[in-house]
Amino acid sequence: MTVRRMGYPKFLLVFLVFIGAPSVSLAQEGGACRNYSNFLGGPTSWIYKGQFGVTPVRMMLHYDDKTKQIVGEYGFSEVRSVQTVAGQITDEGRRLQLQERDATGRLIGNLELVFGPPEGMKNDDECTYLTGEEISESDPAHRGVSLFRGNFVAIRFNQARKLNEDAAFKIQQALKNNNRASFAKLATYPLEVKNSVGDSVYGSSAAVIKNYQKIVTPTRAFVISAIPHELETSLWSTRFAGGVMCLSDGKVTQICEGGCVCP
Numbered sequence: 001m002t003v004r005r006m007g008y009p010k011f012l013l014v015f016l017v018f019i020g021a022p023s024v025s026l027a028q029e030g031g032a033c034r035n036y037s038n039f040l041g042g043p044t045s046w047i048y049k050g051q052f053g054v055t056p057v058r059m060m061l062h063y064d065d066k067t068k069q070i071v072g073e074y075g076f077s078e079v080r081s082v083q084t085v086a087g088q089i090t091d092e093g094r095r096l097q098l099q100e101r102d103a104t105g106r107l108i109g110n111l112e113l114v115f116g117p118p119e120g121m122k123n124d125d126e127c128t129y130l131t132g133e134e135i136s137e138s139d140p141a142h143r144g145v146s147l148f149r150g151n152f153v154a155i156r157f158n159q160a161r162k163l164n165e166d167a168a169f170k171i172q173q174a175l176k177n178n179n180r181a182s183f184a185k186l187a188t189y190p191l192e193v194k195n196s197v198g199d200s201v202y203g204s205s206a207a208v209i210k211n212y213q214k215i216v217t218p219t220r221a222f223v224i225s226a227i228p229h230e231l232e233t234s235l236w237s238t239r240f241a242g243g244v245m246c247l248s249d250g251k252v253t254q255i256c257e258g259g260c261v262c263p
Contacts, residue, residue, distance in 0.1 A: 046150075048061060050148055056227060059072060060074070083103075085100055086101075110135045113145060175216060184206075189202065192256075196218050196257055226242070236248060244259065
C-alpha cells in the first residue's frame with residue numbers, strides 16, 4: 001500500500017495544532033477507561049483518528065452489551081475494504097486487546113493498546129486516547145499505534161453511513177482519474193459549491209461536466225487523500241474529508257473548500 005503525504009485545508013490546521021499531533025509513544029502510566037460501558041457503549045459508536053505507524057487511520061469502536069466485547073472496524077485511504085476488530089478491555093480498564101480480521105474473516109494481527117494520553121498530556125478517564133502497537137501475523141515488524149477519540153455516530157445510521165462511505169471512495173476514484181462523467185453521476189442536483197473560485201449552484205450533470213475543473217480543483221488533492229471510512233454521520237448526511245464534502249443517499253450534495261455545514 002502506498003502511503004500518501006497528507007495535506008490539510010487551512011481550517012483543519014488550526015484544529016490539529018490545538019489538539020496536538022498524535023504521538024506513537026506509549027501512554028503514560030495510570031491511564032484508564034473505567035467508564036467504557038458509558039463512553040463506548042449504548043446506541044453509539046465512537047470514531048478514533050490517528051496513525052498506524054506513519055499511515056493515517058480512522059477506527060470505529062463500540063462496546064457490545066450482549067457479548068461484553070469491544071467491536072469495530074478501521075480503514076485507510078485508497079483502500080476500499082475495512083478490517084474488523086473485536087476484543088476485551090483488561091487490567092481494570094487500562095488495556096484494550098483486539099484481534100484484527102480482513103474482509104474474509106482471516107486473522108491478520110492483534111492490537112495491544114493502552115488507554116491514556118501520550119507522553120506529556122493530561123490524563124483522563126473517558127477512553128479518549130489509545131496508544132500501543134499492532135502485531136501483524138505476516139510482518140515481524142510491529143507498527144506503533146496512536147489514536148484520539150473524536151465524534152460519535154449513532155448505530156442506527158450505520159446503513160446510511162456505509163452507503164455514503166462507498167460513494168466517498170467512488171468519488172475519490174473519479175477525481176483521481178479525472179473522470180468527469182463518473183463524478184457527475186455521484187452528485188445530487190442542485191449541487192452547491194463554495195471555493196476560492198466562487199460560490200455556485202449547478203443544476204445538472206452537464207453543468208458539472210462543463211465546469212469540472214472549477215468545481216474540483218481547489219479541493220481535489222485533499223479529497224483524494226482523505227480516508228473514506230468511519231465517517232461522521234447524522235440523520236441527514238455524512239461529512240467527508242473534514243467536511244469538504246457532504247454526502248447523502250450515496251451522492252455528494254455540497255462541496256466547500258473551507259468546510260461545509262452539513263445538515
